[in-house]
Amino acid sequence: MGNFDNQYITDRLQRNFGTDVKILGESFGLLSVGTAKERIIDLLRFLKEDDELSFSYLTDITAVHYPELEDPFCIVYHLHNLVQNIRIRIKVFVGGEPPSIPTATTLWKGANWMERETYDFFGIDFQGHPDLRRILNMDDLDVFPMRKEYPLEDPNRVDKKDFYFGR
Incomplete structure (x- = not known):
């Protein structure tokens, strides 16, 4: 295992998961892969428990809302191999109301708070x-503030009208 890089990780994932894992890119050297929500726990377990990959540290769980997509919520996991000092990003797109995915607390106890925060802001x-x-957020808050469900600006604001700027 002399050459531990993104290509090596990609080959291992393709060998073990085939078409269930898709390579999404390598922006700034960070390998990003995607999978279905039905396979996320298998993938996370493999990345954590495989003796060679050993992505044992869960750095973060968060989400992104893309309202224009069929499956508008992207749950993002960041893992870190502390020995080789290499990271990987896993993305899962989900839909439904409420959007749902299996918990990662079965693998990392620290996922508890990260998932609660993601629930709190994205639902x-x-x-x-x-x-x-x-x-x-407050317990009685009936919205999820990071969802893109509202216009960015109030269309009735008069201080943004063109005639104030000579247009």
Whole structure:
């Protein structure tokens, strides 16, 4: 295992998961892969427990809302191999109301708070989570603030009208 790089990781993933894992890119040297929500726990377990890959550190779980897509929510996992000092990004696109995905707390206890934060801001239901409730916002808040469900600006604002700027 002398040459531990993105190509080596890609080859290992393709060998073990075939078409269930898609290579999304390598922006700034960070390998990004995508999979289906049905395979996410298998993929995370493989990346963590494989003796050669050993991505044992879960850096972050978050989400992105793309309202124009068929599956508008992208759940993003960042893993780190501390020995080789290499990172990987895993993306899973989900839809539905509420959008849901299996919990990663079965693999990392630290996923608990990351999933609660993602639930709090995006409304992602992490199935099997031991205590999925709001962590930063008020309990009675009935919206998820990071969803792109509202216009960016109030169309009735008069200080943004062109005639104020000589146009």
